[in-house]
Amino acid sequence: MKFLSKTVALCVILAAGAAVAKDGVTNPVVKARMETMDTIRVNTGILGNMAGGKTAFDPAAATAAKTALAAAAAQIVAKFEANEDDPVSEAAPAIWQDFAGFTAKAEALVTAAEAMDVASLEGVKAGMGAVGGACKACHEAYRAKK
Ligand code: HEC
Numbered sequence: 001m002k003f004l005s006k007t008v009a010l011c012v013i014l015a016a017g018a019a020v021a022k023d024g025v026t027n028p029v030v031k032a033r034m035e036t037m038d039t040i041r042v043n044t045g046i047l048g049n050m051a052g053g054k055t056a057f058d059p060a061a062a063t064a065a066k067t068a069l070a071a072a073a074a075q076i077v078a079k080f081e082a083n084e085d086d087p088v089s090e091a092a093p094a095i096w097q098d099f100a101g102f103t104a105k106a107e108a109l110v111t112a113a114e115a116m117d118v119a120s121l122e123g124v125k126a127g128m129g130a131v132g133g134a135c136k137a138c139h140e141a142y143r144a145k146k
Pocket of ligand 1: 022030033034035037038040041044076088089090091092095102103105106107109131132134135136138139142143
């Protein structure tokens with residue numbers, strides 16, 4: 001499926017990105033939310049690498065990554081609740097203008113992560129579409145390019 005492979009590719013790219021925006025961040029609240037995103041990126045990367053055939057499917061590692069991803073996703077709302085800024089932040093003001101909409105996008109990621117069937121490679125592949133879609137939907141609406 002074209003959408004799926006694009007999504008997997010997107011997540012692999014996200015996972016491979018070395019230079020993260022938090023380089024140079026000074027506001028501790030902003031740093032903490034970036035670290036949550038980083039945990040999400042790392043664990044999505046583990047699953048994306050398996051889905052894309054870059055690493056061998058490992059059910060135990062997939063379970064651990066899914067659990068960590070879902071837990072970090074469940075932290076998004078609390079981490080972004082305070083309207084804090086930093087020169088290197090990519091958070092869009094729309095987050096705090098429409099926090100209900102932002103919350104819905106965070107919950108969509110929690111749902112997608114929890115729904116992933118990590119017992120089989122096929123399940124991980126199928127689940128990556130919804131996970132990657134949830135990243136993209138929120139980033140498009142609430143992560144501004146500066
Ligand atoms: C509910 C919204 C939302 C969802 C869902 C979401 N993100 Fe984010 N993400 C953001 C926002 C907002 C920022 C910018 C934060 C900042 O710079 O202050 C961000 C930043 C990031 C960063 C950069 C972190 C840094 O160190 O600067 C990465 C990497 C990232 N997201 C990965 C992901 C991945 C992978 C997913 C999906 C598995 C995902 N995000 C899902 C809102 C979201």
